[in-house]
Amino acid sequence: MYARTLSAVVLGMDAETVDVQCDSANGLPAFQVVGLPEKEVTESRDRIRSAIRNMGYRFPAGRITANLAPADVRKEGVGLDLAIALAILIASQQLKPEHPDWLWLGELGLNGELRAVRGVLAVALAAREHGHRSL
DSSP states (O other), X not given: OEEEEEEEEEETTEEEEEEEEEEEESSSOEEEEESSBOHXXXXXXXXXXXXXXXXXXXXXXXXXXXXXXXXXXXXXXXTTHHHHHHHHHHHTTSSOOOOTTOBOOOEEOTTSOEEOOSOHHHHHHHHHHTTOOOO
């Protein structure tokens, strides 16, 4: 199954919106994040997997691919955790897709706790510039 959420990354003093696309498919278990992720984003796989399980959801057993578009913009920081986790839960049909035009931003703790991230003002300005009404 395929799912999509929206998020953003901070680039200096500005922010760029990110289209988080997730595909959950049959196959050998794997979780891959593509689209020019930096180390913090790549490491989010373990946080997301633990957070999903510890919140009482099931982490999909097959192949998970999360694409962060646009692919030519470096994605750094931990703010994409929430958007990726939501996309996985929607793709695995554990959540219904609600609020497709919202931007989701936040770091996840291993227990599923949502943590604050830096650059929220820049993200809010970018969200408004792109016509998104909720963050």
